[in-house]
Amino acid sequence: MQPPHPDEPGDPAPSLARNPADLRRWRRHLADERAEAATYRDLARRRTGEEREILLALADAEKRHEQHWLDLLGDDVGRPLPGDLRTRMLGLLARRFGGVFVLALAQRAEARSTYDREEFATARMAADEQIHEEVVRGLATRGRNRMSGMFRAAVFGANDGLVSNLALVLGIGASGVSSQTVLLTGVAGLLAGALSMGAGEFVSVRSQRELLEASDPDPKSAQALPHLDVDANELALVYRARGMDQDAAQARADGVLARLAVTEGLTSGSLDHEESPADDRETHGTAWGAAVSSFCFFASGAIIPVLPYLFGLTGAQAIAVAAGLVGVSLLITGAVTGLLSGTSPLTRALRQLAIGFGAAAITYLLGLAFGTTLA
Known part of the structure; x- marks a missing residue:
């Protein structure tokens, strides 16, 4: 039975069959709408101008949906329930941070709406939720565009350090050399890779700026x-x-x-x-800033495979711990990338893990082969 829209006159509650399962589901919808409205208000407090107005308008829309469930529940509204765990976590992040990461999570939350399958939600409410996803996507895209350059450098640098140094450590470790040799190799790989990344980024940014200046x-x-x-x-x-x-x-x-x-x-x-087209261009920052950032991002990833050897672990135990630490790091960076890009964090995390471990496995097998040959 489809209830009348809450904007229509009359209280729909008395005409509905009110079984316990329906009441529980309505209360859950009510709690989620309240939590989502609070999240948008918290996000609005951290913004000004048009973005603030848009977020407050979204909060008002969630308030209208809240009223729909209040009308259905009538005297059975009961004690207020908290929103589901994901909605509460989103609200906590909105109060503490409020950046593009939270907007990306809010976008995914809107995409999970079940109003198109809820017989007691109106078609207007289901359409609202679909449009809300696009609104939040637009706000999140603004933030993604602002941070795209730095985020690309951070993800690329850190993952390059993780994968390349893990592959190096596993390949050398599998050949049967001493743990001290593996440690020295890992540290050398960290420094060589970080310096190479920094130097490459310096040359790239400096060359690009010089080309743009030549066009002025x-x-x-x-x-x-x-x-x-x-x-x-x-x-x-x-x-x-x-x-x-x-x-x-x-x-x-x-x-x-x-x-x-x-x-x-x-x-x-x-x-x-x-x-002039030369002025309609992205701001690339200074060459030295890009070089230092790339050095640090690469080093932050490359140090992780070396940690077990720094703490005295040896042999298969050190290799297993290094692989485990890098695996967790790859999962985290992949999940964060997925969230910020509006795609499935699980899919991105597993893809990142598969690529990293695939490269490391190849070098490990080569190390075993060379170790056997040398023996």
Whole structure:
């Protein structure tokens, strides 16, 4: 039986069959709606402007859904229940942090809505939940875009350190050399890899910035504008070279020269530098900052396979502990990547684990083969 929408007149509660299972389910929906509304309000407190207004609007929508279940329950509303564990954890994170990580979790929470299968939820409520997922996805995407460069560097650097140094340690350890040799090899691999990552990132960022700077218009070229042949108007060629079609380039050049005539020789910015494609670019940060970050991210991952040897473990025990620590780290980084990208954290975690252990297993088998050959 489909109840009337709560916005419609009349109390729907007396006309419904009220068995205990329905009452329990309605109370659970009521608790979840209250918890989700509180989460959005907590997130809104950490934001300003449009994002704050959007989150408060989502909280108001959850409040309307809450009222629907209150109307159905009537006098049977009973003692307030807490939301489910995932919703409560989301609320706790929203109160303590409130960043893109929490928005990604909220996006997944909205995707789990069961209102499309709940006979006592209205079609409007089910549609609301689907739209809420898209709204939260949009807010989370803003945060993902802001952190995409740093997050990519962190995940890539840490996982590179984890996998490459685990493969190195397992390969050398399987060959039968002493634990001290494995430790020295692991430390050397950490330093070599981190320095290589840092140097590569420095060169990459510095080269990219130099290429972008080479694309910037020369400010001195504006000094030539008062002396251009207005009839020939070669300034249009500049805009055509930047990608405009012939008519648009000619119109832009005519406008620049017309403004120049009005300002009587004031040429600052006359080449429309602010509209140059070279300025419509991502901020890449400093080369030294990128190098230091890459060094630290790689080293943070590469140190983990070495830890058992630093604490005195040897042989198969050290190899097992190193593999276990790296496995847990790969699962965590994969799950975090999945959450932030809006996909299944379990799938991403298992994929990360499979790739890392696959590479390590190959080097371990090669180490066994070389160890047997040398013996």
